Amino acid sequence: MQKYDYLIVGSGLFGSIFAYEANKKGKKCLVIDKRSHVGGNIYTENVEGIQMHKYGAHIFHTSNKEVWEYINQFAEFNRYTNSPVARYKDELYNMPFNMNTFNKLWGVITPAEARAKIEEEKKASGITEPKNLEEQAISLVGRTIYEKLVKGYTEKQWGQKATELPSFIIKRLPVRFIYDNNYFRDIYQGIPIGGYTKIIEKMLGGIEVKLNCDFFEQREELEKIAQKIVFTGPIDKFYDYQFGELEYRSLRFETEILDEENYQGNAVVNYTEYEVPYTRIIEHKHFEYGESNSKTVVTREYPDSWSKEKEPYYPINNDKNNNLYQKYKELADKDTKVIFGGRLGQYQYYDMDKVILEALNCVKQEL
Numbered sequence: 001m002q003k004y005d006y007l008i009v010g011s012g013l014f015g016s017i018f019a020y021e022a023n024k025k026g027k028k029c030l031v032i033d034k035r036s037h038v039g040g041n042i043y044t045e046n047v048e049g050i051q052m053h054k055y056g057a058h059i060f061h062t063s064n065k066e067v068w069e070y071i072n073q074f075a076e077f078n079r080y081t082n083s084p085v086a087r088y089k090d091e092l093y094n095m096p097f098n099m100n101t102f103n104k105l106w107g108v109i110t111p112a113e114a115r116a117k118i119e120e121e122k123k124a125s126g127i128t129e130p131k132n133l134e135e136q137a138i139s140l141v142g143r144t145i146y147e148k149l150v151k152g153y154t155e156k157q158w159g160q161k162a163t164e165l166p167s168f169i170i171k172r173l174p175v176r177f178i179y180d181n182n183y184f185r186d187i188y189q190g191i192p193i194g195g196y197t198k199i200i201e202k203m204l205g206g207i208e209v210k211l212n213c214d215f216f217e218q219r220e221e222l223e224k225i226a227q228k229i230v231f232t233g234p235i236d237k238f239y240d241y242q243f244g245e246l247e248y249r250s251l252r253f254e255t256e257i258l259d260e261e262n263y264q265g266n267a268v269v270n271y272t273e274y275e276v277p278y279t280r281i282i283e284h285k286h287f288e289y290g291e292s293n294s295k296t297v298v299t300r301e302y303p304d305s306w307s308k309e310k311e312p313y314y315p316i317n318n319d320k321n322n323n324l325y326q327k328y329k330e331l332a333d334k335d336t337k338v339i340f341g342g343r344l345g346q347y348q349y350y351d352m353d354k355v356i357l358e359a360l361n362c363v364k365q366e367l
Helices: 013-024 065-071 099-106 111-125 133-141 143-158 197-203 219-224 319-334 352-366
Strands: 004-009 029-032 044-047 050-053 060-062 085-088 091-094 188-190 208-210 226-231 248-258 268-271 280-283 296-304 338-340
Touching: 004 013, 013 029, 013 197, 013 226, 013 352, 050 296, 060 065, 060 352, 065 352, 085 143, 091 099, 091 143, 099 111, 099 143, 111 133, 111 143, 133 143, 143 296, 219 226
Parallel strands: 004 029, 004 226, 029 208, 085 268, 226 338
Antiparallel strands: 044 050, 060 188, 085 091, 248 296, 268 280, 280 296
C-alpha cells in the first residue's frame, strides 16, 4: 500500500519547502490540499493583470540572509517597503508611530518634543500597574495615540472591548522618534515579482499534487499510502479534539474590481475607528511597480469570530490555549509517523521567514 515516503498535507510554505527538499533527496512525495489551488494563505492570483493577495497582504521581510537567499532561488523580489497609513475618521497618520505621526497629532517638530508630549500623557494617566489592554497601551504611548490609532483597531481585531482584554497582548508598541515610515526593520524586504503562487509552483515542480483533497474525508486510506505524514493543518483536529478545541480568530475578505486607476494611493490603509467594520483596505496594484492599469483591485479585510466551519487565521496564544496546545504537542512528540509544521500544526503566529526557517530545520532533522 505504501507508495510514498511522505504524504504532505497542505501546500503552503512549510509543506511545499518540505516536499521540495525531500524530492531533491530522492524521496517520493504526495502533496494534498483541500483548496482548489496551491500556496495556502500566500496564494496570489492574476486579476486584471494585477497580482491579488487572496488571503490578505503578505509582505516578505527578514534579517536572516540564509532565508533571503533561499527564497530568492524561486523568484526575483521587488523593492516594496511596507509603509501602511492609518485612517481615523478623516485624518491620516503614518505607521508605525513615528515623527510624521507625532507632528500631525501635536505639531511637534523634534524627537525631544515628541517624547515630552508622550511622557506628559503617560504621567497624566496615573497608570502604574496596567490591569487590561487599554491601561497597558495608555501606559506605553499615552491617551491620544491610544484613542485614535490603537483602541478601535484592536477591539475589532479581537472582537472584545480593550478593557476586557488582558494586558499581555500588547507588550510593546513600536514608537520611533525618526521620520521613517518603513514598518519593518528587517534588512531584506519585498514582494515576489509575478506573485507568491509562482514560488510554490516552482517548489512543487515534478512532485505529485492533489487539490480539492480533504485529508479528514479520506483519512483512513491516505494514512496507509505513505511511511510518514507532514501535517500542516490544525493539530487539535488531527487528534480529534480529544483535549478540547484550540481557539483562533478568523478573517473575511470582500474584493472588488474598480474602474479607476488609483483608489487610495497606498497598498495598505488601516481603519482604526471601531465604527468602520473592516480593519484595512488593501489595494493590490501598489505592491508592484510600473502599474498603469486603468482598473484597480481592492480588498476589505474584516476580522471574524472563528468556528470549525471557518478558516483559522490567528492562534489565540493566551495561557489557556497555550496549555491546551502543550497537551497536543506531547502527543505529537511521541508520534513517530507524523511531523507537524506551520502556523496551525505548531499553533504559532509565524511570519513567512520563520515558516521557512522552521521548514528547513525540520528537513535537516528528518533527512
